[in-house]
Amino acid sequence: MGRGKIEIKRIENSSNRQVTYSKRRNGIIKKAKEITVLCDARVSLIIFASSGKMHEYCSPSTQLIDILDLYQKTSGKKLWDAKHEKLSNEIDRIKKENDNMQIELRHLKGEDITSLPYKELMAMEDALENGLACVRAKQMDILDMKRKNTKFLEEEMKQLTFILNQQHITYENARAQIDQGYHQADDYNTQVPFTFRVQPMQPNLQERM
Secondary structure, eight states: OOOOOOSSSOOOOOHHHHHHHHHHHHHHHHHHHHHHHHHHHEEEEEEEEETEEEEEEOOOOOOHHHHHHHHHHHHHOOOHHHHHHHHHHHHHHHHHHHHHHHHHHHHTTSSOOOTHHHHHHHHHHHHHHHHHHHHHHHHHHHHHHHHHHHHHHHHHHHHHHHHHHHHHHHHHHHHHHHHHHHHHHHHHHHHHHHHHHHHSSSSHHHHOO
C-alpha cells in the first residue's frame, strides 16, 4: 500500500516545520552532490531558513562567484550594479598587478629567467645594480651614524671621568685638612702646662678654717 500524497502547504506546527526543513534541506543537498558527480555538472545551491540561517553547496573546484558570473552572462540579467562592477574590476586589476610583481620578484631572485629576452635581462641587471648601490649607501650612512654615536659616547665618558677625578681630589683635600686640624689641636693640648689645664672644682678648705 503506497503512501498518500502530502498536501504542499505551510506547516503550522513550528517543531514539525523545523524537522521537515532539516530533512528536505539535507535531501536536496544530497541530490545536488549526486548530479555533480554523476553528470559532471556545475552546481551551486543556497538555502536560507526562516530564521535567516544560510546553508550552501557548491561543486568542487567551483566558486560561487564564478557560477553567478556565468549565470549573468548566460541569462543576460544584471546581478551587479555599476558600483559592484567597478569594485570587481579594481580587484581584478590589483590581482593582476600582484601576479606581475610576484613574477618580477622571482626574476630578481634569478628564477624563471631562461625565457627572458636580452633586453629585459639588461634592464634587470641595471635595476639590481641600482638597488645594490642604494643598499651600500644606506649601509655607509648607518656606519657613519654609529661612528658619530661612538665618538659622542667616548667624549661623554671622558667628561664624566674628569668630573669624578675632580670630585675625588676635592674630597681627599678636605679630608687632609680635617686630619691636619685634629693633629694641631692635639699638639696644643700637649704644650699647655698642667696647672693651666686643670682647674680646682672645690674651694680651698684651709681659707674657710
